[in-house]
Amino acid sequence: MNYQKWVRHFENNGRHRPEPDWQAPLEVTGGTLEKLTRSIQQFQLGDGGGPAYLIAWNRERYLSDPAIKRVVDLWFKEEREHSRLLGDMLKRLGGEEIQEHWSFSLFCAVRKFLGVRFELQALLGTEIVSNVYYKMLRKHGEDAALRGMCDLIIRDETGHIAFHRARLAAEAAGARPYGLLWAGMFRLRALVAGTVLWVNHRGAVVGLGGTDAEFYRTIWRDAGTFIRQVRKETAWSRNIRRMRRRISARIGGLCG
Numbered sequence: 277m278n279y280q281k282w283v284r285h286f287e288n289n290g291r292h293r294p295e296p297d298w299q300a301p302l303e304v305t306g307g308t309l310e311k312l313t314r315s316i317q318q319f320q321l322g323d324g325g326g327p328a329y330l331i332a333w334n335r336e337r338y339l340s341d342p343a344i345k346r347v348v349d350l351w352f353k354e355e356r357e358h359s360r361l362l363g364d365m366l367k368r369l370g371g372e373e374i375q376e377h378w379s380f381s382l383f384c385a386v387r388k389f390l391g392v393r394f395e396l397q398a399l400l401g402t403e404i405v406s407n408v409y410y411k412m413l414r415k416h417g418e419d420a421a422l423r424g425m426c427d428l429i430i431r432d433e434t435g436h437i438a439f440h441r442a443r444l445a446a447e448a449a450g451a452r453p454y455g456l457l458w459a460g461m462f463r464l465r466a467l468v469a470g471t472v473l474w475v476n477h478r479g480a481v482v483g484l485g486g487t488d489a490e491f492y493r494t495i496w497r498d499a500g501t502f503i504r505q506v507r508k509e510t511a512w513s514r515n516i517r518r519m520r521r522r523i524s525a526r527i528g529g530l531c532g
Contacts, residue, residue: 277446286350296424308483
């Protein structure tokens with residue numbers, strides 16, 4: 277995997293980030309304001325207010341490669357930036373940061389216990405469904421600062437998802453590593469992760485104008501897009517590796 281490409285991506289993505297207009301008139305009121313505040317509180321905790329790093333018991337094995345560690349450091353640096361943005365949004369809404377929530381505590385416990393491979397898989401599912409959440413806030417929210425915040429986070433999450441695609445393509449093994457069974461399980465995990473998110477955040481999204489059908493339809497569509505793209509990138513990576521082996525063999529033959 278070309279880790280230097282992803283280091284450049286994250287470094288470049290840190291530039292030219294227009295700050296949301298926190299001083300614009302607040303366009304969220306009443307019950308929706310209260311629900312949105314609770315929702316943002318939980319996301320602020322989860323997106324960087326918590327450990328904001330890999331926490332699996334065996335993470336050091338994965339991070340032993342300096343190139344991988346550098347990319348992971350930059351990835352979670354963006355997550356901490358999301359926490360800052362969400363914290364400023366909380367202030368705008370009149371809310372305060374929270375230090376714990378049952379769903380986040382459970383998620384962290386499972387990540388830590390089941391190991392780094394599971395943790396990476398779980399974080400990928402979370403990135404996909406969180407991206408759907410932010411896209412729906414961006415689409416239905418009338419508040420200028422809320423939209424500006426979502427623009428920045430969606431931009432970052434899109435890059436995180438692309439990084440995971442590249443990681444899976446590079447790790448692919450077997451004749452058909454991402455076949456029908458894998459695709460079915462991937463969609464199922466995305467729907468389960470989405471349902472956990474929806475339990476806690478439905479009120480805020482629906483209050484702004486979103487619907488259950490839209491939420492699940494978008495998860496299904498985005499999961500399908502990910503599956504198609506990771507298969508395409510896997511095939512491309514394999515072709516490149518085959519080409520390199522053939523070139524090496526020919527050079528070896530000539531030298532021999």
